[in-house]
Amino acid sequence: MNDLILHHYATSPFSEKIRLIFGLKKLPWKSVEIPQIMPKPDVVALTGGYRKTPFLQVGADIYCDSALICDVLEHVRPEPTLYPPHLKGVSRVFAQWADTSLFWAAMAYNLGPKGAAHVFGKQPELARAFGDDRKAMSANLARPRTADGTSAYRSYLRRIAHMVEEHEFLFGTEPCVADFATYHPLWFTRTVVPPMADILATTPAVGEWMDRMAALGHNVPIPLSAADAITIAAAGEPQPPGANLLVDSAFQDDHGIPLGTRVTITAESFGPEPTEGELIAATRTHYSLRRSDERAGTLHVHFPRIGYSLRKAEAA
Template sequence: MPDIILHQYATSPFSEKIRLVLGAKGLTWNAVEIPPILPKPDLLALTGGYRRTPVMQIGADIYCDTALICDVLDRLAPQPPLYPAIQAASARLAAAWIDSALFTASVTYTMQPAGVQAMLAHLTPGQVQAFIADRKAMRGDTNALRMPLPEAAAMLHDTLGRLQEQFAAGVPHVAGPELSIADFSLFHNLWFIRRATPLAAILDGYPLVKTWFARMQAYGHGKLRVVPPETAIADALNHDPLPHDTTILPGSGLAAGDPVTVTPTDYAKDPVAGVLLTLTGHVVTIRRQDPRAGAVNVHFPRQGYHVQSAA
């Protein structure tokens, strides 16, 4: 099997989610450090326009969105399972809420002036302005990743308080007795808040949550090496895409081979164009042809993405 390549950057919270999953599963992987803002020409050669971080690559197969990346990693390395049978549904539901609603609260809370100053202290004033402009463009005309600060703080305190009570009752993980995807989703939110050091004291009132965080952090990031983007593009060019599910959901109005676009429904609404290969209730796969990367299959989760005919 080709190497696992994660296109990521060090301060990306969703990259941290996947790094920790890779560590928990004891996997060996390669990291390509991508820019946190556009332009990202090497990444876009593989994704066709998808700009969110991270993206996982295995040969000529490109996996977008951490929800799908975690599914793929769980199939490749089933232990420890991210979706244990006794809480598979609750874990997925909890993770989806944490990665959307709670993450919006986390971003809002940390993007207070003191948090911004701490998190962006390593950047020049010009780089700070470029970062802010990039994120504004990524949100577009939506309210994505924004909510009133009092509501964000209230959501965080309510969530942390309920977890504190659950851990005190002897339930060791977020979605139940077993480690699951929900733990990794919560972890990256708290990891993000902790980076805003002047604001991280919000966690101090929840000692059992902090103990849980330390236990999760101990998984580490697995065995990794950093490779240049040219290596990743060559890896795609030198491999054929894997065999794919040929299912097309009945009633979708689409057929295999149709030209389509796939676009996130919340923010960073950059459409990716290609030929439809798979459309199920869980996954969308399209085929793209790139001058540098060759033929690649780009995979998205079905939930949270709009699939539209480009004919």
């Protein structure tokens, strides 16, 4: 198998989710540091438009969205599992809640005036650039105001505490995908904006659970430049549908769009930039596009179905 290459940056919450899964599974990986805001020419060369963080590269195959990356890493190394048999449904549903409702409440709190001042310090130009970038990414998303997010975050922390007071992890003695999805916005509070971490003090059981999660580590990666990652993609051939790291392959047509059609795939809420290409797979869990880039060559770019819209390119 080709190397696992994670394109990410240090303070990205969703990247921390995946970095910890590398630690859980003791998987070797290579690390490409990418910009926090646009322009991202090396990112777009590989993804075709998608610019959320992180994404996973395996040769000339590009896997977008942390939920899909979790499925890929589970296929690469099934044990320890992210999806215990008795928790397959509830762990995924809980993770989806954590990656959306919990995440946006936490970030409304984390990047309120005090948190933003800590992150950006005396760099008003950087603060404005970051704010403008995230505003553009949030065009289709109703984000909570700071006060509303804070109220929700406090309630969510109490509910999480009720779970980890009973178990070492959310659903038992071992972590599952729900733990990783729940951890990363709280990690941002504790690690990236420590002046905001007093909100965690009222739920000490949550802090103890976070310590157990942090102890999983990242399984130290090998640094790789973006240019080298693009060279790796250009030198390789993407895996054919059904032979890549996504195990389901049967065509599921919910749109009346046949394989071979030129299409766009776009995130439904956060990150409205479309990726265009030839539809080569539409299974029960994911979409795959074939596209070409003058630097990266021929690539297959993969997206989860949930959270993404598929359209014919001419109707986009």
